[in-house]
Amino acid sequence: MAAMPDQLPSSRAHGRSAAKWVLMLGALAALPAFTVDMYLPSLPDVARELGSTDTLAQLTISAMLVGGGVGQLVIGPLSDRFGRRTPLLWGLVLQVVTSILCAVATDMGVLIALRLLQGFCNAACGVAAVAVVRDRFVGAEAARILSRLMLVIGVAPMLAPTLGSAIAAHTSWRWIFAVLALLGVVLGLVVLLVMPETLPPARRRPGGARSALTGYGTLLRDRQFMALAVIPGLGMAVLMSYVVGSPFVFQEHFGLGKGQFALLFAVNGLGLVVSAQINAALVRRVAPVRLLRAGLVLQALCAVLLLVVAVTEAGGLLGLLVVLWCVLAFQGLIPANASALAMSRHGEIAGSAAAVIGAVQSGVSGLVSPLVGLLGGGAVAMSVVMLAAVLGAIVVLAAATPAFRKGGWHLAA
Numbered sequence: 001m002a003a004m005p006d007q008l009p010s011s012r013a014h015g016r017s018a019a020k021w022v023l024m025l026g027a028l029a030a031l032p033a034f035t036v037d038m039y040l041p042s043l044p045d046v047a048r049e050l051g052s053t054d055t056l057a058q059l060t061i062s063a064m065l066v067g068g069g070v071g072q073l074v075i076g077p078l079s080d081r082f083g084r085r086t087p088l089l090w091g092l093v094l095q096v097v098t099s100i101l102c103a104v105a106t107d108m109g110v111l112i113a114l115r116l117l118q119g120f121c122n123a124a125c126g127v128a129a130v131a132v133v134r135d136r137f138v139g140a141e142a143a144r145i146l147s148r149l150m151l152v153i154g155v156a157p158m159l160a161p162t163l164g165s166a167i168a169a170h171t172s173w174r175w176i177f178a179v180l181a182l183l184g185v186v187l188g189l190v191v192l193l194v195m196p197e198t199l200p201p202a203r204r205r206p207g208g209a210r211s212a213l214t215g216y217g218t219l220l221r222d223r224q225f226m227a228l229a230v231i232p233g234l235g236m237a238v239l240m241s242y243v244v245g246s247p248f249v250f251q252e253h254f255g256l257g258k259g260q261f262a263l264l265f266a267v268n269g270l271g272l273v274v275s276a277q278i279n280a281a282l283v284r285r286v287a288p289v290r291l292l293r294a295g296l297v298l299q300a301l302c303a304v305l306l307l308v309v310a311v312t313e314a315g316g317l318l319g320l321l322v323v324l325w326c327v328l329a330f331q332g333l334i335p336a337n338a339s340a341l342a343m344s345r346h347g348e349i350a351g352s353a354a355a356v357i358g359a360v361q362s363g364v365s366g367l368v369s370p371l372v373g374l375l376g377g378g379a380v381a382m383s384v385v386m387l388a389a390v391l392g393a394i395v396v397l398a399a400a401t402p403a404f405r406k407g408g409w410h411l412a413a
Contacts (some may be wrong), residue, residue: 021136022148024195027187028088029129029149031095032122033156036064037181037243038164042173049173052108060108060115067119068126069362075124076131076355077215080205082136084128085197091124092188099181103247103343123358125187130354133200134343144280149336175205205349215352227400228342231292232335233364234393238299238386239331240365241325242268245372245382253378254317260331264321271325275332286336289403296394302326303387310379320379327386333391335361 039046039061047057071091078087098118107110133145164176205215219225250256250264279291306323309315315322343353370387375381398404 020194021132022145024190025129025132025145026149027190028125030156031125032068032119033121033181033191034160034163034183035095035099035118036061037156037160037175038070038167038180039173042164042168042176045168045173046111047293050106050108050111056108056112060112060226063112063116064119065362067116068123069359070145070357071120071123072127072355072362073216074120074355075127075347076352076358077205079124079127079131079199080215080352081351083197083199083201083204084132085191085195088124088128088191089188091121091128092184092191093151094118095125095183096184096188097175099184103177103181122184123355126358127354130339130343130357136356141284144283148276148280151321159265162265200274214265215349216356218349219353219356222345224401225342225345225353226356227396228338228345229353229360230364230396231296231338231393232357233361234368235331235335236361237337237368237389238303239328241368241372241382241385241389242328244370245377245379245385248377249316249320249379249382256360267321268325268328271329272332275329276336277332279332279336283337288340291333292337292341292397293338293403295330296390296397299327299330299334300387300390302330303383305391307380307383310383314382338397 043057043061046060047053047345049148050057052216075087075091095118098114098121102111102114105114129149133149137145167176219229246264251261256264279295282291302323306320306327308321311321313319339357342357345353367383371385372381375384
């Protein structure tokens, strides 16, 4: 029987120990995002060099996301059975191999297949990062550590394209994959030499495919877990809608140059950094469920204002930027707290639980963010999709959990 979030004690980590875990797990959590997004600015170059189309080049991104979603569902149970380090190390080895093969690919079909495999194998990083947090921390401390990880996951899509653009500008898109291979090597050495196993044999879950399916069945039947697992996905949909829509809004409509656009990304990334730090500080004194509720409501209000500004063009470029910054800033209060509350319900299958959260996050954000382009790709389309994602998160939280009810979870989680 799943324990309620407020029934779990909170472990504490201090000083160098906490910093070590944040740095290691943050780097692991960032690798999948960097593998996807460093490559974005080079899509036209890839299509041209491989004699293909922009549409097929974009499929290399979709393949990566699909592979990541499936990979998390497979690797999660494996990490519950064999521990966190073994699947993680194999995932990093394959990340290096596929990156090298992508760097020398001469056919678009081969590149798409390699990106699918690359997404599958580096899903081990995301699963391991979240599962290790659950192995070592619970309650408010888990939310604090997860807020650092969600900060990295949220900021990476904003910073990675700038880094990838700089690499491609001085070399070619193939060197981006060389850099990704090098990152895989470095992280593999860190895991091998520094990161201890956090799931002892006595706590591992025996069995094969049947055991994995049983674990997933347990999670799928837990309505509150699934609701909390969907919310980070809707939060990522907010971010990815911005990432997908912003080039059209700010470069084509408002005429910003590449340097100005890169600066805009950095400023909005700063908003995520600030809010994540605030959440990490507040979560020791304020229940994660309170922060989650407040973050969603405030973000929804800002998203409504963003839509109004987009429709009326009130304040011009500056008005849009200020309100957009506020919408993105409140993101720091949402995925980390939702994930911590979800993970606290199923510590015995933390790998599978982390896999579901990650797969749902990839799936929901992958399905929602393309709506920006389908709706026209402008500021209004971006604002509509962002608002819909936030409102969807509020509806899910209110309908499937007691978070908005009087005394819900005793507000002590």
